Amino acid sequence: xxxxxxxxxxxxxxxxxxxxxxxxxxxxxxxxxxxxxxxxxxxxxxxxxxxxxxxxxxxxxxxxxxxxxxxxxxxxxxxxxxxxxxxxxxxxxxxxxxxxxxxxxxxxxxxxxxxxxxxxxxxxxxxxxxxxxxxxxxxxxxxxxxxxxxxxxxxxxxxxxxxxxxxxxxxxxxxxxxxxxxxxxxxxxxxxxxxxxxxxxxxxxxxxxxxxxxxxxxxxxxxxxxxxxxxxxx
Amino acid sequence: xxxxxxxxxxxxxxxxxxxxxxxxxxxxxxxxxxxxxxxxxxxxxxxxxxxxxxxxxxxxxxxxxxxxxxxxxxxxxxxxxxxxxxxxxxxxxxxxxxxxxxxxxxxxxxxxxxxxxxxxxxxxxxxxxxxxxxxxxxxxxxxxxxxxxxxxxxxxxxxxxxxxxxxxxxxxxxxxxxxxxxxxxxxxxxxxxxxxxxxxxxxxxxxxxxxxxxxxxxxxxxxxxxxxxxxxx
Ligand SMILES: Nc1ncnc2c1ncn2[C@@H]1O[C@H](COP(=O)(O)OP(=O)(O)O)[C@@H](O)[C@H]1O
Ligand SMILES: [Mg+2]
Numbered sequence: 339x340x341x342x343x344x345x346x347x348x349x350x351x352x353x354x355x356x357x358x359x360x361x362x363x364x365x366x367x368x369x370x371x372x373x374x375x376x377x378x379x380x381x382x383x384x385x386x387x388x389x390x391x392x393x394x395x396x397x398x399x400x401x402x403x404x405x406x407x408x409x410x411x412x413x414x415x416x417x418x419x420x421x422x423x424x425x426x427x428x429x430x431x432x433x434x435x436x437x438x439x440x441x442x443x444x445x446x447x448x449x450x451x452x453x454x455x456x457x458x459x460x461x462x463x464x465x466x467x468x469x470x471x472x473x474x475x476x477x478x479x480x481x482x483x484x485x486x487x488x489x490x491x492x493x494x495x496x497x498x499x500x501x502x503x504x505x506x507x508x509x510x511x512x513x514x515x516x517x518x519x520x521x522x523x524x525x526x527x528x529x530x531x532x533x534x535x536x537x538x539x540x541x542x543x544x545x546x547x548x549x550x551x552x553x554x555x556x557x558x559x560x561x562x563x564x565x566x567x568x569x570x571x572x
Numbered sequence: 573x574x575x576x577x578x579x580x581x582x583x584x585x586x587x588x589x590x591x592x593x594x595x596x597x598x599x600x601x602x603x604x605x606x607x608x609x610x611x612x613x614x615x616x617x618x619x620x621x622x623x624x625x626x627x628x629x630x631x632x633x634x635x636x637x638x639x640x641x642x643x644x645x646x647x648x649x650x651x652x653x654x655x656x657x658x659x660x661x662x663x664x665x666x667x668x669x670x671x672x673x674x675x676x677x678x679x680x681x682x683x684x685x686x687x688x689x690x691x692x693x694x695x696x697x698x699x700x701x702x703x704x705x706x707x708x709x710x711x712x713x714x715x716x717x718x719x720x721x722x723x724x725x726x727x728x729x730x731x732x733x734x735x736x737x738x739x740x741x742x743x744x745x746x747x748x749x750x751x752x753x754x755x756x757x758x759x760x761x762x763x764x765x766x767x768x769x770x771x772x773x774x775x776x777x778x779x780x781x782x783x784x785x786x787x788x789x790x791x792x793x794x795x796x797x798x799x800x801x802x803x804x805x
Contacts, residue, residue, distance in 0.1 A: 464655075467652065468652065468654070470623065470648055470652060471648070471652040471654075473623050474621065474623055474645070474646040474648075475664075475665055475668055476638075476641040476642055476668075477668060481668055485654075489654060489655045489656065567655070
């Protein structure tokens, strides 16, 4: 019990004094996950929307594959990315293993299916709702897509936030491909794992609070997005 | 605009649900498509508007297709609201055709006034009441001043007051030169509005004629039974 209290107190001071390790690790976490989010969104938002609107022969298959990819265990993604990037692997020459870039690649692979799937779901619903009206108004293809993107913007943002939430809290894959190297690839989740193992609960708890705060912020944003929808704001 | 359907057939999963139908409709009528549930009223209306593909047969319009579609509007049975404000819903059809902003603003005001939603312009359209949604859908359809207006049971599920308001708007639009083609299974509404009646049964045009004659001396026993309020297949 005293251990926990001492840890909580120390964690509190680490946060209020902006401990340099804590800040560095937090910023790296954000940098990796936000970069991964940007790339994943650039792929997943258009792809999910396209899947929702476009009818083509292997659409069902594509959706099934997408859902299967969403269920990939992150550790396995980490292992595969590790093999691809390791010195003897096909992309070994780039020397990316144990760099933030490797972690970004792993996170992009993990969250792209998630974002695409949520996007697809939301856009399919919207398209079913709007279809007859947009056809009747003789809209061009471009106008239809713009209308769906604009009216589905909250859903798209929600999908992206969900992806970010998954990325920032992920530990298995980035531990494998990043290596949790101090001042290089150590991020919130891997640092917590390490410090806990070492028995340094102060830093572990401090980082834990930061992680919880980030996760909460994401959920509050998602929640308030659905409120602006209902109230017709934004 | 005149519309002519010749030998129009619509099939779903191999089953004929409409046709073969031969039908010519001319301005400036108010044509009411009557018939029991499942007779094919909605399907026929969608075919005439060009949003339902014919399995066989042809639809001929007195104007080039692209232009004709621009000059038609359709009000769906359950109103489709864009997830936007009332104002944005009204502006939408005009924005699509590149109408100048000040003109849009002014027409939106006018129509909001006409449907009694002038104070609700900034409300979220999906949260309006059923009657308000239906009026908004109608105003949004009329805002481009279409040549032809299609309506699918515009007053189903509405109370007497909303029904009267909608009928008034329709008669006004008709006076301003819009040809109206609508389905209903409300006989009272048909009597109040129709100048021309198409009576559908089992996917076929069972009887067709001027309203004045149809309601007084229908030619077929089925139409007579329908007018009497009997249940027919
Ligand atoms: N998507 C569909 N698939 C199969 N049958 C349908 C479909 N839509 C309508 N139908 C059938 O087509 C017939 C005509 O339907 P509809 O045009 O909606 O009739 P109405 O509007 O007069 O009630 C009905 O028998 C209905 O069951
Ligand atoms: Mg119907």
